[in-house]
Structure formats: structure tokens, C-alpha cells
Amino acid sequence: MSEQDPRTTDDGSPVLSVAHDAEDPVVITPCPDGPLLVRGDVLIAPEPGAEPQKPPRRVVALCRCNMSSIAPFCDGSHKLANFRTRPPRYNIGNPREDPGEED
Amino acid sequence: MTTAPTRTVAPTARGPVSTALLEILTGPEETPASGYAAMSEAAATAVDASQDVLADEDLQLALFLLYLLHYGPAEFVTADREWDPELLRVRTVLEAGFEAELRRRVPLPDPLPGDSAQLVDTMFAMTGGDAKPTLATWLARHPSEEILSEFLVHRSIYTLREADPHAWGIARLRGRAKAALVEIQSDEYGGGRPERVHATIFAQTMRGFGLDDTPDHYLDLVPAPTLASMNLMSLFGLHRRLRGAIAGHLAAFEMTSSIPNKYYGRAFRKLGYDADVTWYYDEHVEADAVHEQIAARDLAGALAQDEPELLEDVLFGAAACLYVDGLMGDHMLECWSDGRTSLRGSMPGLQTVGSEAPAEERVAL
């Protein structure tokens, strides 16, 4: 591994890394004012208790704005809705560290 | 498994440059010096004299044909011409005129973003205006067989080779930007499943609509703005110098895709077409919502951060995409609102707007 994770974004969005396969962990990136990008080998259960399904592509965008016509996936509607996310409030790598000021 | 059909008949010239060029491409393997001289002279004169290179039928067709040598298939070309130095020389002349016109006309934000984070914000702001695109919403309100078949004809020039011009960029980028471009392109090329290659899904849409899915089958019918849209991508993709612009172009393309594709799908459904035809559009609603984020942040943003001297070209590529594709869309919309065809003519079996032929005759294919 190099010093910098190649999927680290520099626009303030945190990178959540869920180690499920040490070789190829699933990476979740909350995009500012947009969806959660999920990279890797995941299954998605359409609702609690439903059979998990394999999504049709390796990177999926999960809707956060609740406006999508293809939920749980994003269809770009967040832009029409002028959806705004809050900056990250939790230091994922070090939960005990002060996440910064409330806005 | 069959190979894709290829266009075998040479297209029709549109002026002195494309005439001289087609004479070479379809002529004997050894081109006489006089043939090259005629072409070079025609090109230099035409570029100088052109009122608007972006709308110039002769120049845009000539450029399209020169780029076609790198993509193929082009069976009407009799010899191996891809690296013919005389053709490359004339391509340089046409490209210089094309790029100069673009640099003159494509509007860039003032002041320019100062760093890559600002660039990403600027690109979301620039593309936000196209979030609710006039052409797509108009089509969803006024769909007709004639209009949608013209729409598919225009789109076929690029979409039957979707993603190919941006693929030239892969070898020209490094690190994060390269990885991001490959991640997007992998999806465009079906993620390892040939039946999911986007160009292949589009070919199915064309067949489902009763159109011919041979690349460039309808080349003679599409006007300069449509060729300019494709030529823009080839210009950016085939020059290492412009690698920032090809990255910016893809980002702007992806960032203005999901929502329009939802409306295009709706237009086809209104006429009773099912998922066989709309799959291409449905797929892009979902895929491009993903690609938009990767292209804006990990491709364009990361490239501008790793090679800050490319920032302005990333922005130029994005702005040029919006500008040139805007001209193509404006042309269609203007023609159709007037009840005129947006094409340069028709072909047997093709339904076009304002055609005199009785409906039964036009439907037969």
C-alpha cells in the first residue's frame, strides 16, 4: 500500500473502508451534495429481510436525497432537488478525535 | 459470433477538401503527388475562407474522415492510410483551424478556478444549467417516430463507437486520473460482458427502432454540428497535449447525462417502445449517475491536482463539450420546432420530419 490511498478524495469527503476482503475491501465514499459511491464486491438487499442481489456494475451510487426514480440507486435527481449534504461529522479513522466545529 | 457490419460505400463529398480527400482515400494505393497537392491547397484555402469552421460541412466531413482512419472500420478506404504523412499534415491544418475557432468561441468562467477543489465546484456549477436539458424535455413532450429516428441517426455517429475517443486518453494519463478513467471506461465497455458494451446496447436500440446499426451508415445525412461533436472528442483524444481537455470533456459529458437519458427513455416509452429499445437510456440513467461523480472528482479533479498546469485545459474540454453538443442540440430543436428535418436528406425506409412520402411507404424497412 502506498502512503496515500488512491481513492482518498481531497474535497473534504471522507473515505469509509469496510474490510471484508483484505485483498479488495469495499470502499464507500460520500459525495458532497450527492450519492454514496460504493466500490467493490457488494450485494444489496432491496429492503430489510429481502434476498440480497448483485448490482449490475462494480461501482454503484446509492441515493441519499430520496428523490431518485431508481432508488436505492442515484439517478442524478439530487441536482434538480438542490440537495445539500452536511460536511463529515465523524472522524472515521479516529472516532475519539474532535471532528471539528458544528456548522 | 459475427463481426460488426462495416460501411463499404464511400460517403459523398461536401466541398473541395472532402472531394480531394475522398479521391485519395478511394483511389490507387500510390497517390500521385498532384493528388496530395490538390488536397493540401484546398484545405489551406478552405480553412482561411471558412466563416464558421464548426458549421462548415466540407471541413467537418474531411476531419471526420481523417479521424475515421484511426477508428475504422472504413472499407471504402483502399490502402492503409492511418499514418500517411501527407494525410496527417493536412489533418494538422484542419485541426489548427478547428481548435482556433473553439478557443475563440468556447466561453470559460472568469476568473478561472484556482485549484482542483474549485475546479470540481465550477464544473458542477457549469453543468448544473444542463441538469434540465431543453432538448431532452422537449423530446419527452413531443415524441414522434420521425423525430426519434432523426435523433438516433444523429447520435449513431458517436454512440456506435461510444467511449472510443476517450479511450485514447488512458495511455496519456497517470496515477489517479488513469485509474478513474479506466474505471469509467470499463463500465462503458460492459465490464467484461460483451452484450453490455454501451455501443452494442445502442446498436440494439437502433435495430429495435428499425434503423441500420452499421457504423456511419447514415453519415451522408448528418450535418456539420453532429460531425463537429465527434471531431471534438477525436481532436482531444488523439493529442497528448490535450489530455486535460479529453478528461474535462468526458466529465462534462457524464455530468449532463443521467437526467436527459431519463427523458429520452420516456420519449421512446410514450411511443410504445419497450425495454429492448429503452435499455440504452435506462442503463445511462443509472451508470452516468456513478460516472459523473468519478469523472468530476477522481478524473478531472485529481488530474488538475496532480498536473496543475492542465487545469485550464480540463475546463476548456468541459466547456467545449457543452458548447459543441449545445450547437448540435440547438440545430435539432430549431429544425423540429419548425417542422423541418434536421438531416441533410433522407434514405429509403428512413422516416424524417416534414417528409412528403405517404406514411405507409416510410414505415416499410
Ligand code: FES
Ligand atoms: S443522491 Fe442522487 S438522486 Fe438522490
Ligand SMILES: [Fe+2]
Ligand atoms: Fe455509456
Ligand SMILES: [Fe+2]
Ligand atoms: Fe457514462
